Amino acid sequence: MSRDLVELAKRRGYFFQSASAYGGVSGFYTYGPEGATLKDNVEDAWRERFQVREGHREIDAPTVMPEPVFEASGHLDTFDDMLVECPECGESHRADHLIEDNTDIEEAESIPISEVEDLIADHDLRCPNCDAELAGVPVEDFNLMFETNIGPGDSSPGYLRPETAQGIFVEFPQLAEYARNQLPFGITQIGKAYRNEISPRKSIIRVREFTQAELEHFIDPTEDEPPLDRVADVELTLYSAEEQEKDDGEYVTKTVREAVDEGIVHEWIAYYLGVGKQWYESIGVDMDRFRYRQHLPGERAHYSADCWDAESEVDGDWIEITGYSYRSDYDLGKHDEYSDDDFTVFKQYDEPKVVERATVDPDMSYLGPEFGGAAGDIADALETLAERDRKAFDGEEVAVEVGGEEYAIPTEKTGFSVEEVKETGEHVLPHVVEPSIGIDRVVYTVLDHAYETDEIEGETRTRLALEPAVAPTFVGVFPLMDKDGMGEVAREITDDLRAAGLDVTYDDSGNIGRRYRRQDEVGTPFCVTVDYESLEDDAVTLRERDSTEQVRVPISDLDDLLADLQAGETTFAELDAPAPEQ
RNA sequence: GCGCCGGUGGUCUAGUGGUAGGACAUGAGCUUCCCAAGCUCAUAGCCCGGGUUCAAUUCCCGGCCGGCGCACCA
Numbered sequence: 001m002s003r004d005l006v007e008l009a010k011r012r013g014y015f016f017q018s019a020s021a022y023g024g025v026s027g028f029y030t031y032g033p034e035g036a037t038l039k040d041n042v043e044d045a046w047r048e049r050f051q052v053r054e055g056h057r058e059i060d061a062p063t064v065m066p067e068p069v070f071e072a073s074g075h076l077d078t079f080d081d082m083l084v085e086c087p088e089c090g091e092s093h094r095a096d097h098l099i100e101d102n103t104d105i106e107e108a109e110s111i112p113i114s115e116v117e118d119l120i121a122d123h124d125l126r127c128p129n130c131d132a133e134l135a136g137v138p139v140e141d142f143n144l145m146f147e148t149n150i151g152p153g154d155s156s157p158g159y160l161r162p163e164t165a166q167g168i169f170v171e172f173p174q175l176a177e178y179a180r181n182q183l184p185f186g187i188t189q190i191g192k193a194y195r196n197e198i199s200p201r202k203s204i205i206r207v208r209e210f211t212q213a214e215l216e217h218f219i220d221p222t223e224d225e226p227p228l229d230r231v232a233d234v235e236l237t238l239y240s241a242e243e244q245e246k247d248d249g250e251y252v253t254k255t256v257r258e259a260v261d262e263g264i265v266h267e268w269i270a271y272y273l274g275v276g277k278q279w280y281e282s283i284g285v286d287m288d289r290f291r292y293r294q295h296l297p298g299e300r301a302h303y304s305a306d307c308w309d310a311e312s313e314v315d316g317d318w319i320e321i322t323g324y325s326y327r328s329d330y331d332l333g334k335h336d337e338y339s340d341d342d343f344t345v346f347k348q349y350d351e352p353k354v355v356e357r358a359t360v361d362p363d364m365s366y367l368g369p370e371f372g373g374a375a376g377d378i379a380d381a382l383e384t385l386a387e388r389d390r391k392a393f394d395g396e397e398v399a400v401e402v403g404g405e406e407y408a409i410p411t412e413k414t415g416f417s418v419e420e421v422k423e424t425g426e427h428v429l430p431h432v433v434e435p436s437i438g439i440d441r442v443v444y445t446v447l448d449h450a451y452e453t454d455e456i457e458g459e460t461r462t463r464l465a466l467e468p469a470v471a472p473t474f475v476g477v478f479p480l481m482d483k484d485g486m487g488e489v490a491r492e493i494t495d496d497l498r499a500a501g502l503d504v505t506y507d508d509s510g511n512i513g514r515r516y517r518r519q520d521e522v523g524t525p526f527c528v529t530v531d532y533e534s535l536e537d538d539a540v541t542l543r544e545r546d547s548t549e550q551v552r553v554p555i556s557d558l559d560d561l562l563a564d565l566q567a568g569e570t571t572f573a574e575l576d577a578p579a580p581e582q
Numbered sequence: 583g584c585g586c587c588g589g590u591g592g593u594c595u596a597g598u599g600g601u602a603g604g605a606c607a608u609g610a611g612c613u614u615c616c617c618a619a620g621c622u623c624a625u626a627g628c629c630c631g632g633g634u635u636c637a638a639u640u641c642c643c644g645g646c647c648g649g650c651g652c653a654c655c656a
Contacts, residue, residue, distance in 0.1 A: 003649085007593065007594085008593095010592080010593080011592065011593055011607080017647080017648085020629095020647080022630095022646095023629065023630065023645090023646045023647060024629090024646075024647050024648085025646090025647085026646085026647070026648085074656085075656075077656095078656050083583075083653085083654085085583065085584075094653090094654090140583085144654090144655085144656075162656080163656095195655080195656090197654080197655070198583065198653080198654050198655080199583075199653080199654070199655090201649090201650095201655095202649090203648095206655075320655095456617075456618095457617095459618065460618095461617085461618080478616095480614080480615065480616070481613095481614075481615065483614090484614090509608090509609080510608095510615095510618090511615055511616095511617085511618075511619065512615055512616050512617065513615080513616070513617035513618060513619080514617080514618050514619090515616095515617085515618095516616080516617045516618085517617070517618050518618090520617090529616060531614090531615095531616075532614070541616065543616080543617085548617065550616075550617095580616080
């Protein structure tokens with residue numbers, strides 16, 4: 001089945017391995033003419049549903065970003081895997097995990113490779129699989145981010161982004177300004193992301209360069225609520241962590257409202273699960289091969305507080321096509337800490353609050369001469385002390401510790417005072433709700449779920465039952481034969497329909513049935529045939545892919561009719577048109 | 583990265599120590615041709631490198647690529 005689909009994809013221009021003239025590269029695929037358009041259509045549908053209809057806005061950030069971004073995001077630490085391979089049995093193990101499991105050391109991930117090798121030797125660590133000695137075996141570093149140099153030399157390392165999200169997070173200060181500092185607001189981005197996978201697999205499912213469509217919805221966790229009413233009745237197929245851990249775990253079907261009320265899904269996640277369900281269904285994902293699966297506690301990413309995956313069943317395997325993650329304030333907090341900018345939003349109180357605040361205003365003309373280089377740090381220490389423990393300023397002297405040294409400062413020189421301050425609001429770190437769609441996997445799912453074979457008079461017909469909304473070629477136009485003027489009429493119709501914005505393919509090669517089958521295999525939902533009668537009555541045969549039914553429609557109605565069919569305003573079955581005489 | 587299996591026109595495949603045959607598809611033509619019809623003609627192939635050999639697509643080694651299993655998938 002998947003072999004058939006991959007073969008069809010290659011033959012019909014959906015996708016194929018890149019650079020095969022040079023032997024190919026593992027994990028890189030090229031979308032052919034049909035595939036690129038299908039992917040565009042899926043992206044457009046996503047934009048329409050997750051962005052435009054939700055009132056969010058899109059940005060377009062670089063794919064290369066400097067190292068500090070990924071130091072802050074945590075990717076640099078958690079993206080480096082240290083692997084040690086057993087010389088006896090060939091099994092690979094995470095070196096840091098071996099150390100953590102067999103010693104008192106925690107967070108071995110941040111230890112340099114050479115020290116890890118020493119630690120393995122010192123503790124005489126052995127292969128968990130076959131107990132062979134691992135001392136002296138080199139530890140290899142697998143960096144799953146693609147590294148590059150920005151500018152000449154290697155003084156400014158950069159990385160290809162492993163997710164598009166960071167491009168949104170790092171620009172949060174500008175984006176918040178754009179949103180006039182009002183929460184909530186959402187920012188989307190569609191673009192390439194890169195992961196240097198150890199072992200790319202399953203054609204387009206696990207690749208090294210892929211397209212993500214991400215939404216980062218910034219909310220105030222204390223007061224913002226999702227507009228649940230819009231999707232309250234949408235039914236979700238849920239596979240919770242609890243059910244997964246049972247031997248006979250089952251899916252439960254709940255509406256979005258029920259899932260929230262019963263505490264199964266976080267309300268913001270639930271909202272987007274509802275939006276997502278509507279979207280998957282609209283582009284042709286088979287809902288019998290679809291579920292939402294909650295991440296198990298040990299499975300969650302370093303940034304994620306709760307996470308549900310949308311999964312589709314493809315060739316009997318469940319694949320993740322979207323991650324719905326409640327990232328809390330992890331990312332903004334990290335960038336707030338690591339960068340010079342402010343990643344908070346100022347939230348004004350309804351009523352200003354009057355609060356007492358203890359402050360210091362140290363007399364630097366005293367601290368400086370008295371304590372020299374430590375003076376600045378002492379002043380900082382006094383400030384934190386005042387916030388934390390104002391009683392410390394009750395006596396004649398205040399004691400602070402700086403760099404292991406204790407200093408005594410006369411209280412009068414600290415400028416300590418308790419004042420009433422009017423606070424009009426506070427700085428809050430927004431929380432982030434993130435639906436992160438793997439476009440390539442969605443495209444693969446759409447193709448796989450559309451793949452049908454019919455038996456027609458003993459012959460197999462292969463057909464991609466793609467939704468008209470996403471089908472890359474929307475209509476095929478054929479002259480019954482290219483003679484007696486039928487070709488000219490068909491070419492005119494082709495031009496007119498293209499001018500109306502439709503994707504049209506013209507084909508006059510071979511028997512008419514053959515041409516229908518070609519389009520069936522590409523997934524073209526409709527075909528128009530110009531015959532001898534058309535030359536008399538200015539009408540043509542319109543044929544639908546899935547039913548192979550035909551109706552006769554006037555040429556002048558074609559563009560409106562087809563536009564309605566594409567937009568879903570009408571269906572072929574609803575057309576009030578006569579069947580052709582044959 | 584490890585293990586097993588594999589790699590012949592666009593696709594599917596037969597076969598061989600003396601460089602290849604079929605089917606489908608594709609193109610041109612004929613046929614009033616509405617669901618893969620028929621006929622004629624045409625285009626197009628042994629993954630790459632090294633070794634053995636007079637000679638390698640075939641045997642051996644390595645690589646690349648693919649499928650599956652293990653590990654990995656933040």
